[in-house]
Amino acid sequence: MQIGLVGLQYSGKTTLFNTLTKTDETDSTAQPDKANLAVVKVPDDRLDKATEIFKPPKKVNATIEVYDIPGLRVSEDGKVKITPDFLNNVKNNDALFYVIRQFSNDAVPHPENSIDPLRDILFLETEFLLADMALLETRKERLEKDLQKSKNEQAKKELPLIQKCLTHIEKELPLRLLEFDDSEKKLLSSYQFLTLKPLVVAVNFDEDSADKVDSILEEIKKEFDKYSITLIPFFARFEYELSRMNDEEALAFMEDFGIKESALNKILRISYHVLGLQSFLTVGEDECRAWTIRKNTTAQEAAGVIHTDFYNKFIRAEVVHYDDFLHYGSFQKCKEAGVWRLEGKEYIVKDGDILSIRHS
Ligand SMILES: Nc1nc2c(ncn2[C@@H]2O[C@H](COP(=O)(O)OP(=O)(O)OP(=O)(O)O)[C@@H](O)[C@H]2O)c(=O)[nH]1
Ligand SMILES: [Mg+2]
CATH class of the missing domain: 1.10.150.300 (Obg-related GTPase Ych/YyaF, coiled-coil domain)
Incomplete structure (x- = not known):
């Protein structure tokens, strides 16, 4: 699964990429044409809790790939132009994130020399x-x-x-x-x-314009409601700083600013949803792991995500939902309560199911 960060030059894509991936790719002012690709762990409270319970040496989060594409810039005739390279970069993603600029920063002028999120969204939609x-x-x-x-x-x-x-x-x-x-x-x-690709429009505000977020989003919503888009406001610079802090510092900082969830979490959670994805877990004393599947995946297909052999030699899946497991505290107690089940290959796996595959 790959999400492409798409937008005009200097809209904050690489800043967002660095926040999501906790990397430090040089921002576009130093290396204008460089695309960046990274694998990002999807945060998952259920997996964290399961790992606390089983205490395995290994925890493996589900992952998603993020692709930071160099933005569209002004060509020789003074206009912002779509290029074949750009379109090729955009094509290879499962979902798109338009990163739209709402922040002012004179050091990095907007290619159209003014801030106008509606114009920028319309430009991308029209070109595509x-x-x-x-x-x-x-x-x-x-x-x-x-x-x-x-x-x-x-x-x-x-x-x-x-x-x-x-x-x-x-x-x-x-x-x-x-x-x-x-x-x-x-x-x-x-x-x-x-x-046809699922779309999230991420609007990049500066901290000073926090009070304008609602009215600007409302305006965008009014204009683009018919396009079926998901809107996320975020603060690229601020979130970047936040991602460099340790957990304690970050929590205190977020409290000060009245932010409940970091952009990293919010963006990954929303992408998962927009992409129609969910996860199931495998747990044990060796490893706790979250696996990504599409909605409506069968138990046999889910087994195949773990290993092709599990798909081919599938017999049954042992299934307990995470919520039941947490409620009853052990597999034995889940069995006694009747929430531990054996399911066949056509069973539709639910988000948060804990699976153990029986195979020949
Ligand atoms: N003041 C302010 N500056 C920002 C913000 N977001 C990004 N910048 C700055 O704007 C410049 C460009 O940001 P990038 O994240 O590199 O922009 P980009 O979208 O990757 O640009 P291209 O790769 O050229 O398309 C950097 O110097 C950032 O520090 C913001 O929210 N506030
Ligand atoms: Mg960039």
């Missing part, structure tokens, strides 16, 4: 719509040609789907608003349409 439209049109022509030549079964199936997407996108609406059935989703998955 146009890129998808061009791809759909090319594909449509290709399929029509194929069908003229022969009775290509694949093309016969795909053409109405491409047409459905084109009709929608010509109304200037992103593809993520369309409903698709499973076979359509499969056909679409090879294209990497940009407006």
Whole structure:
């Protein structure tokens, strides 16, 4: 699973990346064209608690990859332009985070020389719509040609789907608003349409404008409600400082500023949700571990995430929900209470299930 940080130059992407990954990649003022990729641990209270109980030498969090893409800058004609390199970088992500600038900082001028989050979001959405439209049109022509030549079964199936997407996108609406059935989703998955990717719009405020957060978000919501986006306000500079502190200092700092959850936690939690992901746990004295799965994953598929052998040789899954485990305190007590179960391969795993796979 990979999240791409996307935006205009100097919107705070690398600052956010450094916060999320606890790395120190040079900010864009020193190395303008460098993209950064890192694996981030997904914070998980349940896993922490399970580790306290079982005391294994090893704790393994679920992970997510974050890709920091160099922002769009002004080209020679004085306008901000989309480039093929940029589009290629954006394509390879499972979800997009638009990092939108709301902070002022004269040392790093906004490429449009003014702060206007609505304009910047609209710019990205429009460019991505146009890129998808061009791809759909090319594909449509290709399929029509194929069908003229022969009775290509694949093309016969795909053409109405491409047409459905084109009709929608010509109304200037992103593809993520369309409903698709499973076979359509499969056909679409090879294209990497940009407006089909789940989207989070992260607006980067400075501490001085904290009192403006609600009104600015409200304005954005009003304008983009129809686009089905998730909005997150954050304070890149401040959060970066916070991520360099030890836990105690950070907690005191957050209390002072009235912040309940760090951006790191909030962003990862929301991304998980937007991506339709959840986790299950495996616990024991050797290792406690959180595993990432999509919603509606079966017990056999979940077993396959641990090891392909577990998928192939799956017999049954022992299942207890984390909440029940915590409530009763041990597997034995869960058995006595009837909340410990043996489930077959079609069982749909729930977020927070503790699994143990029986295999041959
Ligand atoms: N005052 C202030 N400065 C910020 C904030 N966020 C980022 N900056 C500064 O703005 C400059 C650019 O930030 P980056 O995070 O490198 O921006 P970027 O989006 O990665 O830029 P590109 O990679 O060029 O697209 C850095 O010098 C940051 O310190 C903020 O919230 N407040
Ligand atoms: Mg950068």
